[in-house]
Amino acid sequence: MGDPAALLSVSDVTISYPTEHGVYIAVEDVSFSVSHGEKFVLLGPSGCGKSTLLKSIAGFVAPARGRVELDGRAVSRPGPDRVVVFQEFDQLLPWKTVLGNVAYPLRVARKMGAEAARGEAVRFIEMVGLTGFSDSYPHQLSGGMKQRVAIARSLALDPAMLLMDEPFASLDAMTRRRMQEELLGIWEATRKTVLFVTHSIQEAVLLGDRILILSKGPGRVRRIVDNRAVGQRETAGALDAQREIQELLDV
Numbered sequence: 001m002g003d004p005a006a007l008l009s010v011s012d013v014t015i016s017y018p019t020e021h022g023v024y025i026a027v028e029d030v031s032f033s034v035s036h037g038e039k040f041v042l043l044g045p046s047g048c049g050k051s052t053l054l055k056s057i058a059g060f061v062a063p064a065r066g067r068v069e070l071d072g073r074a075v076s077r078p079g080p081d082r083v084v085v086f087q088e089f090d091q092l093l094p095w096k097t098v099l100g101n102v103a104y105p106l107r108v109a110r111k112m113g114a115e116a117a118r119g120e121a122v123r124f125i126e127m128v129g130l131t132g133f134s135d136s137y138p139h140q141l142s143g144g145m146k147q148r149v150a151i152a153r154s155l156a157l158d159p160a161m162l163l164m165d166e167p168f169a170s171l172d173a174m175t176r177r178r179m180q181e182e183l184l185g186i187w188e189a190t191r192k193t194v195l196f197v198t199h200s201i202q203e204a205v206l207l208g209d210r211i212l213i214l215s216k217g218p219g220r221v222r223r224i225v226d227n228r229a230v231g232q233r234e235t236a237g238a239l240d241a242q243r244e245i246q247e248l249l250d251v
Contacts, residue, residue, distance in 0.1 A: 005035070006035055007035060007070065007161065008034040008069070008161060009067075009068070009069045010030060010031055010033070010053075010057065011031050011069070012066040013027065013031070013056065013063045013065070013066035013067070014028045014029055014063060014064050014066055015027045015049065015056055026053075027048075027049035027218055027220070029066075030066075030214075030219065030221055031066075032212050032221065032224060034161070035193075036193055037191045037193055038193055038194075038210065039187060039207055039208055039209045040196070040208060040209065040210050040211075041198060041203075041208030041210070041211045041212065042054065042196070042197045042212050043199065043201065043204040043212065043214065043245070043249075046199060047216065048219040051165050051197055053214075054165050055165075056068060056075075057075065057082065057161075058082050058084050058163050059082065070082065070161065080157060082159055083154040083162055083163065084154075084163045084165060085147070085150050085154050085164045085167045086150075087166045087167055089146045089147070089170065092149055093138075094138050095137075097134065097135050097136060097137055098125060098130060098134050098136050098149050099135065101149055101153055102124060102125055102152050103117040104117075106120055106121060110157065120156055121156060123156075124153075124155050127152065127186060127189065128151055128186065130145060130148055142175070144175040144176075147168065147179060148182070151167075151183070155186070155190060162193065162194045163195050164194060166198055167179075168203070169198070169200075180207060184206075201242050201245050201246060202238075205227060205230070205238050205242050206230070206231065206233055206238070207230070208230060209227060210225065211245065212224045212225075213245060213249060222249075227241060
C-alpha cells in the first residue's frame with residue numbers, strides 16, 4: 001500500500017511492453033510519493049521511461065506490476081483529478097479561441113453554465129498573462145502562448161494534480177526561461193501539486209522541491225534529492241545542486 005499521508009503514491013511499479021523482440025521493460029520497481037502542494041520532478045536521460053511513468057500516473061498506461069494511488073484510491077484510468085500538459089503545441093482545439101479552449105472543458109467536465117465558465121476562464125487566462133488574446137485562435141499564437149493556454153485550461157479544471165510532460169522542451173531558450181518563471185509564479189498563486197518531467201538538470205533544480213533521478217532504461221530510482229535550491233537559477237546553491245545531480249546521472 002502507498003503512503004497514506006501522500007497525495008500520490010507509486011509503489012513498486014514496473015511498466016513493460018510486448019515487442020517483436022520480446023518484452024521491453026520501460027521502468028522497473030519504481031516507488032515514490034508526492035505530497036499535497038509539492039513540485040516533484042522526474043529527471044533522467046532520454047529513454048529512461050519518465051514520460052511512460054507519467055502516462056501511467058495519468059491513467060493512460062497500466063503498470064505490469066505495482067500500484068499507483070491518488071488520494072488513497074487506485075489509478076486505473078484517466079480522470080479529471082489528473083490533467084496533463086504535453087510537450088506538443090497542437091493540444092488546443094484549433095476551431096476555438098483562447099477563451100473557448102479554456103471555457104469549453106469547464107462546461108463539459110465541471111458542468112458549469114456558459115457565464116460561469118466564461119468568468120472562470122477569464123480568471124485563468126489573466127493568470128497566465130494572455131488577457132489581450134482571449135479572442136485569438138491557436139494558429140495566431142506563438143508556441144509559448146499556446147503552452148500558456150494549455151496551462152490555463154488545466155488549472156481551470158481544478159485537478160488534484162497537474163502532470164507536465166516536458167512542456168517547455170520545444171520552446172526557444174528565452175521563451176523557455178520565461179515560462180519556467182511564470183510556472184513558479186502560478187504555483188505561488190495556486191499551490192497546485194505538480195509532477196514535472198524533464199531531462200534538463202537546470203530546469204529540475206529551478207522547479208523541483210524534490211527531484212527523482214531515474215537511471216538509463218529500464219528506469220530505476222537512482223535517488224530522490226531534497227532540493228534546497230528550488231527557485232534558484234545561477235546561485236552558488238543552484239550550481240552545487242546541478243553538480244550533485246550530474247554526478248548521480250554519470251554513475
